[in-house]
Amino acid sequence: MKELGMARSDAERAVEAAIVQVEPWKGRRLSYRAVSGGISNTNFRIDVEGQDLGYFLKIPGRGTEMFIDRKAAAAASKQAEAIGVGPRTFDYLNHLDIEIAEFIEGRRPSTHRDFADPAIRNEAVRVYRHFHQAPALPLTKTVFDMIEEHFTQVRELGGYWPLDHDWLYRSYKQARAALEASGLDLVACFNDPMPGNFLIGDDKSIKLIDFEYASNNERLYDLAIWSGEMFFPEDIDCAIIEEYFGRYDKSQHARLIVHKALADIKWSTWAMVQNRVSTLHFDFYKYGIWKHMRARSIIHDPRWPLFLKAV
Structure with missing residues (x-):
């Protein structure tokens, strides 16, 4: 896991710039690590000091706005959560089109x-x-x-x-x-x-x-x-x-x-x-x-x- 200030890549700098904007996380110690998988974006796990829940954060890949409507994607994620087939989602950074969801453990x-x-x-x-x-x-x-x-x-x-x-x-x-x-x-x-x-x-x-x-x-x-x-x-x-x-x-x-x-x-x-x-x-x-x-x-x-x- 890395902490704020340890970024070495563009993706890591992007995730650091994003997570410091999450209001409920301000004043907490934050750490992150890359999560493999996916061929459109870069994905990270975020841990927040004092919380047992881990978070999944997705930084949109270059050019993905050409074929992904992220407002519609957020609505679909919310619907999947509501009917019990998807993880909990959080609208902390929806205004930046950055998706944050529960990092599902035990699966x-x-x-x-x-x-x-x-x-x-x-x-x-x-x-x-x-x-x-x-x-x-x-x-x-x-x-x-x-x-x-x-x-x-x-x-x-x-x-x-x-x-x-x-x-x-x-x-x-x-x-x-x-x-x-x-x-x-x-x-x-x-x-x-x-x-x-x-x-x-x-x-x-x-x-x-x-x-x-x-x-x-x-x-x-x-x-x-x-x-x-x-x-x-x-x-x-x-x-x-x-x-x-x-x-x-x-x-x-x-x-x-x-x-x-x-x-x-x-x-x-x-x-x-x-x-x-x-x-x-x-x-x-x-x-x-x-x-x-x-x-x-x-x-x-x-x-x-x-x-x-x-x-």
Whole structure:
């Protein structure tokens, strides 16, 4: 742990400048340490003299204001707290768009292996369903909005386009047309299922953290992006649909598969934005071209036209 005056990096100087502005902490001895994980921001644990509670503080990464509405993220965090699926949050520095939440003890970040356990997987489905049943969020941002936003940003930044970008764009437009023709099922969505955003307890219960990308979005997109992030095969996708809805449905399965492709197009293009603006030590280019590759693998499936018809 470091104390005030010990900063050596820009991120540490930023966190020191922030924590001295928190009114309830003034006059207390403060210490902090970096917390690993996340590929958009720099994260810290804050300890305050005389308090047993630890705090989690997030310093926004460079350029993240291009695609993150932090007022909407704070509202989503508050809603998650209210319904019992997220940590306590504090509005100490909301005016600076700096998020502070409870540092949850007694839980660990998940790994991909955790979700091979049906009990943990079903608990995640329960948490998703609970979040989806909550009131609408103040921000509506569908996967279509996200993709169009990132396409525009890559174009303006002079970022990397894959050689088959035009084909990928046409495939996205076909999927969008099919989904919009069938009607969108918009609910409060998490939208960011990195393993580290699921905190697992000894009882296999789950808390969600990091609601920066939360918005009203297509229900099955939220399940599809989780499936893609965890590399679930189709038999697990079918089991998730049955667990979530109470029965398996072929059209819901098709819709989930289409959304898995859209999720990869969204995050591959997001990565090319980050590749141009981020100062974090992460290979966004490699991440993006891998996501492009997986989107292609889904769209090249001979069943893709049938999936589009079935949604």
